[in-house]
Amino acid sequence: MTYLAYGVVAWVFAVGVYGAIVSRNLIHLALCLTVTQSSTYILLLTLGYRHGGRAPIFKGVKLGTAAVDPVVQSLTLTDVVVSVTVIALILALALDVHRQSGSVDPDEISTLNG
Amino acid sequence: MSWALPLPVAIPLIAAALLVVGGEVLPRRVQDAIAIAAAATATAFALVILQASERHDVLHWFGGWHPHDGIALGISFTVDPLGAGMAALACGLDLLALVYSWTFMRRQSQTFDVLMLTFGGAMAGFALTGDIFNMFVWFELMGVSAYALAGFMVEELGPLQGAINFAVTNTVGAYMILMGIALLYARTDALNLAQIGRTLERRPADRLVIVAFVLIVTGLMVKAAIVPFHFWLADAHAASPAPVCMLLSGAMVELGIFFIARVYWTVFAGPLELHGAGVRDVLVGLGVATALVGAAMCFLQRHLKRLLAYSTISHAGVMLAGVALLDPHSLAGVANLVLAHGLLKGGLFLICGIVLVELRHIDELEVHGAGRRLPGTGVLWLLGTVGLIGIPPLGVFLAHQLLDEGARAHGFGWLAAVGAVASGVCAGAMLRAGARIFLGWGAKEDALLTPEPDENAPERDVSLRLMATVAGVAIVLGLVASLAPGLESRTKVAAERFADTSAYRAVVLHGAAHGDAAAHLSYSVLRVDTASALYGLAALAIAAATAAFGLWHRRLPGGLRRAGARTLWPPATVVRDAHSGIVGDYLLWLSAGTLAVAAVWALTL
Numbered sequence: 001m002t003y004l005a006y007g008v009v010a011w012v013f014a015v016g017v018y019g020a021i022v023s024r025n026l027i028h029l030a031l032c033l034t035v036t037q038s039s040t041y042i043l044l045l046t047l048g049y050r051h052g053g054r055a056p057i058f059k060g061v062k063l064g065t066a067a068v069d070p071v072v073q074s075l076t077l078t079d080v081v082v083s084v085t086v087i088a089l090i091l092a093l094a095l096d097v098h099r100q101s102g103s104v105d106p107d108e109i110s111t112l113n114g
Numbered sequence: 115m116s117w118a119l120p121l122p123v124a125i126p127l128i129a130a131a132l133l134v135v136g137g138e139v140l141p142r143r144v145q146d147a148i149a150i151a152a153a154a155t156a157t158a159f160a161l162v163i164l165q166a167s168e169r170h171d172v173l174h175w176f177g178g179w180h181p182h183d184g185i186a187l188g189i190s191f192t193v194d195p196l197g198a199g200m201a202a203l204a205c206g207l208d209l210l211a212l213v214y215s216w217t218f219m220r221r222q223s224q225t226f227d228v229l230m231l232t233f234g235g236a237m238a239g240f241a242l243t244g245d246i247f248n249m250f251v252w253f254e255l256m257g258v259s260a261y262a263l264a265g266f267m268v269e270e271l272g273p274l275q276g277a278i279n280f281a282v283t284n285t286v287g288a289y290m291i292l293m294g295i296a297l298l299y300a301r302t303d304a305l306n307l308a309q310i311g312r313t314l315e316r317r318p319a320d321r322l323v324i325v326a327f328v329l330i331v332t333g334l335m336v337k338a339a340i341v342p343f344h345f346w347l348a349d350a351h352a353a354s355p356a357p358v359c360m361l362l363s364g365a366m367v368e369l370g371i372f373f374i375a376r377v378y379w380t381v382f383a384g385p386l387e388l389h390g391a392g393v394r395d396v397l398v399g400l401g402v403a404t405a406l407v408g409a410a411m412c413f414l415q416r417h418l419k420r421l422l423a424y425s426t427i428s429h430a431g432v433m434l435a436g437v438a439l440l441d442p443h444s445l446a447g448v449a450n451l452v453l454a455h456g457l458l459k460g461g462l463f464l465i466c467g468i469v470l471v472e473l474r475h476i477d478e479l480e481v482h483g484a485g486r487r488l489p490g491t492g493v494l495w496l497l498g499t500v501g502l503i504g505i506p507p508l509g510v511f512l513a514h515q516l517l518d519e520g521a522r523a524h525g526f527g528w529l530a531a532v533g534a535v536a537s538g539v540c541a542g543a544m545l546r547a548g549a550r551i552f553l554g555w556g557a558k559e560d561a562l563l564t565p566e567p568d569e570n571a572p573e574r575d576v577s578l579r580l581m582a583t584v585a586g587v588a589i590v591l592g593l594v595a596s597l598a599p600g601l602e603s604r605t606k607v608a609a610e611r612f613a614d615t616s617a618y619r620a621v622v623l624h625g626a627a628h629g630d631a632a633a634h635l636s637y638s639v640l641r642v643d644t645a646s647a648l649y650g651l652a653a654l655a656i657a658a659a660t661a662a663f664g665l666w667h668r669r670l671p672g673g674l675r676r677a678g679a680r681t682l683w684p685p686a687t688v689v690r691d692a693h694s695g696i697v698g699d700y701l702l703w704l705s706a707g708t709l710a711v712a713a714v715w716a717l718t719l
Contacts, residue, residue, distance in 0.1 A: 009293075013289070013293075017286060017701060017705055020282065020286070020697075020698065020701050021698045021701045021702050021705070022698060023698060026278065029282065029697070033282065033285055033286070036286065036289055037289055039289075039293075040289050040292045040293055040296070043293055043296050043297075044296050047296055047297075047299065047300040071299070071305075072296070072299070075247060075296070075299075078247075078251060079292060082251060082254040082255075082258075083254075083285070085254075085258050086254065086257070086258055086261070086281060086285050086288075089258060089261055089262060089281060090261075090278060090281050090282065090285075093261075093265050093268075093274050093277055093278050093281070094278070096265075096268045096274050097271070097274045097275075097278070100269070100270070100271050100274065101271055106275075106278070106696055106697050106698065107696055107698075109271055109274070109275050110275060110694070110695040110696050111271050111272050111275060111566075111567045111695070112272055112275055112276060112348075112349045112352050112353070112420075112566060112567070112695045113564075113693055113694050113695035113696075
C-alpha cells in the first residue's frame with residue numbers, strides 16, 4: 001500500500017514536469033506546476049500517515065493514542081501557502097505577456113536567446 | 115547576542131510591511147528613506163553578528179524552544195562567521211542597490227522598495243538558518259521576490275520572458291528540495307540540520323539518503339546556476355533593472371552554493387564519509403563545465419548585462435568546484451571569492467545602469483565609442499574587470515590562491531588552470547566591451563556576437579553622481595578585498611569551524627561553546643604564493659588576448675580565420691543554440707541533468 005503511494009508521487013511529479021516541458025500555453029504551464037507540486041503533498045502526507053492513527057488533535061485524548069504526524073501536515077500547509085504565491089505570480093506574468101503580445105505560447109514570446 | 119539574530123531578517127520584512135500599509139499616504143521620498151534606513155540597520159546588525167560569531171557560534175531558538183537532552187524540536191538560527199558573512203553581504207548589497215535606486219528607479223511604484231526589502235530579508239534568513247525546512251521557506255521567499263523583481267518592467271516582453279523562465283525552473287528546483295527534505299524527515303524525524311546529521315551519521319548512506327542528497331543538491335544547483343541548470347540566469351539578468359541584477363548575481367546565486375556546502379557538512383558528511391571521492395568528482399566536473407560554458411557564452415554576448423550574467427555563471431562554477439574539494443582551505447577560498455566577486459560584479463551591473471541611462475542602449479555595438487564622454491565610468495568598468503581577473507594583489511586573487519592550494523592538495527592542481535582560463539576569458543569579454551564603449555576601439559560590427567533585444571532606457575532625470583558613487587564604492591571595496599589585513603587567516607578559521615561537523619552539533623544540540631574566544635585572529639598582510647601569482651598573470655594575458663581577439667579578429671590572416679571558424683564555430687553554435695530562451699527546453703535540461711547526477715551517484719555512492 002505505501003509503495004503504491006510512492007509510485008504515485010513519482011508518477012505525478014514526472015507527469016507535471018513532462019506537461020511543463022511540452023506546454024505551449026503559459027496558463028497550462030502554471031497548472032502543470034501545481035500538478036508537480038501535488039506530488040510533494042502526497043509524499044509529505046504519506047510519510048506522516050500511521051495505520052489506525054487519528055487526526056492530530058490531542059485535546060481530551062489519552063496519552064499514547066496513535067495519531068498521524070502533525071509536523072508533515074503543517075509542512076504541507078506551508079508548502080501550499082508558499083507555492084500559491086509562486087503560481088499566482090506566474091499567472092500574473094502570463095496575463096502581462098498576453099497583454100503585450102497577444103499570445104501565451106512560451107515559444108512565440110521568446111525574444112531572449114543565445 | 116542571541117537576541118539580535120532575527121533582526122537582519124525582521125527589520126527589512128517589517129519595513130516592507132509598513133511600506134505596503136503606508137504606501138498610499140507616505141510621500142515617495144519618505145518611503146525610499148524608510149527602505150534605505152531598514153536596509154542600513156539590517157546591514158549594521160549583520161556586521162555586529164559577524165563580529166560576535168568570530169569568537170563563538172551564536173544561536174537563537176525561536177519562541178524559546180531550546181533543545182532538551184540533545185533533542186531539538188524548535189527552529190533555530192545557527193550562525194557562524196561564514197553564515198553571518200553571507201548575511202552581511204546580502205544586506206550590504208541590498209543597501210547599495212536601494213541607495214542606487216533613489217533616483218534610478220524614481221518613476222517606479224513603491225512595490226520596488228517592498229520587493230527589494232523582502233528579497234534582502236529572505237536572503238539574510240537563508241544565510242542564518244539552522245533548520246532545513248526554514249531554509250526552504252526562505253528559499254521560496256527570496257525566489258518569489260526575485261521573480262517579481264526580474265519581471266518588474268512589465269511593459270516589455272523580454273523581462274516577462276526572463277521572469278517566467280526564472281520562476282518556473284527555480285520552482286521545480288524548490289519542489290525537488292522539498293521532496294529531499296521530506297525524505298530526510300521520514301528517516302530522522304528531524305528538521306534541524308544538526309539533529310538530522312547526528313541521526314544519519316549512525317550508519318552509512320542507503321538509497322533513501324542518496325536520493326535525498328541528489329534532490330537537495332540539484333535543487334540548490336538550480337539556484338546556483340550550475341550547468342545544465344543555469345539557463346534561467348542569463349534571461350533573468352538581461353531583463354532585470356541593474357540594481358536587481360546586483361543582488362541576483364552578487365548574493366542569490368552564491369547563497370545556492372553556500373547552502374550546498376552547509377547541507378553537505380551538517381547533514382551528509384557523516385553518512386557519505388567513505389564516498390567523499392564520488393561526491394567530489396561529480397561536483398568538480400559540474401563546476402568545471404559551468405566555468406567553461408559560462409566563459410564561452412560570456413565571450414559571445416554583446417548585451418552588457420547578459421555578458422556579465424554569463425560571467426557570473428562561470429564564477430559560480432569555480433565556486434562549486436571549490437566547495438566540491440570538501441576541505442576547509444578551499445572553502446575559505448570560496449568565501450573570499452563570494453565576497454570579492456559579489457562586490458565587483460554588483461558594481462559592474464550598476465555601471466550597466468549608468469550606460470543605459472546615459473547612452474540609451476545596453477548593447478556594446480550600439481553604443482560603440484559613445485562612452486568617450488564618460489571617462490570616470492570607463493575607469494570604474496576597467497577597475498571592476500581587473501579585479502575579477504585574479505592578479506596579485508587585487509580583487510579575487512586571494513580567493514584564487516586559496517582555491518589553487520586546496521586543489522593541489524587533493525591532486526586537482528589543473529583546476530587552477532581552469533580557473534585562470536575561465537576568469538581570463540570572462541574578463542577579456544568585459545575588457546572588449548569596455549574598450550568598444552568607452553574608447554571606441556575595434557570594429558562596429560561583429561558577427562560573432564549574439565544580437566539581443568535592447569532595453570527601454572529610463573528617463574534621464576537621475577543623479578549620475580549618486581549612481582557612480584555607489585558603483586565606485588562596490589568596485590573599490592571588491593578590488594581591495596584581498597588586501598584586507600587578516601582576511602585570509604580569519605576566513606580560514608571560519609571555514610574550519612564551518613566544516614567541523616561534530617562541534618556544530620555540540621553547539622546546537624548541547625549548547626556547548628563552539629569556537630575559541632581567545633583564538634588569535636591576526637591582522638597579517640596578504641601572502642602571495644608564486645604559483646598563484648603566475649596563474650593570475652596568465653589569466654591577465656588570456657584576458658588581454660581575448661579582448662584583442664574580440665576587437666580585431668577581422669584583421670587576422672584569412673587562412674587562420676577560416677581554420678579557426680571551421681574548428682570553433684560548430685561547437686560554439688551548438689552551445690549557443692542550447693540557450694534557446696524557451697522554458698520547456700530549460701526544464702528538459704533540468705530533468706536530464708538531475709537524472710544524470712542521480713544515476714552517477716546511485717552507481718558510485
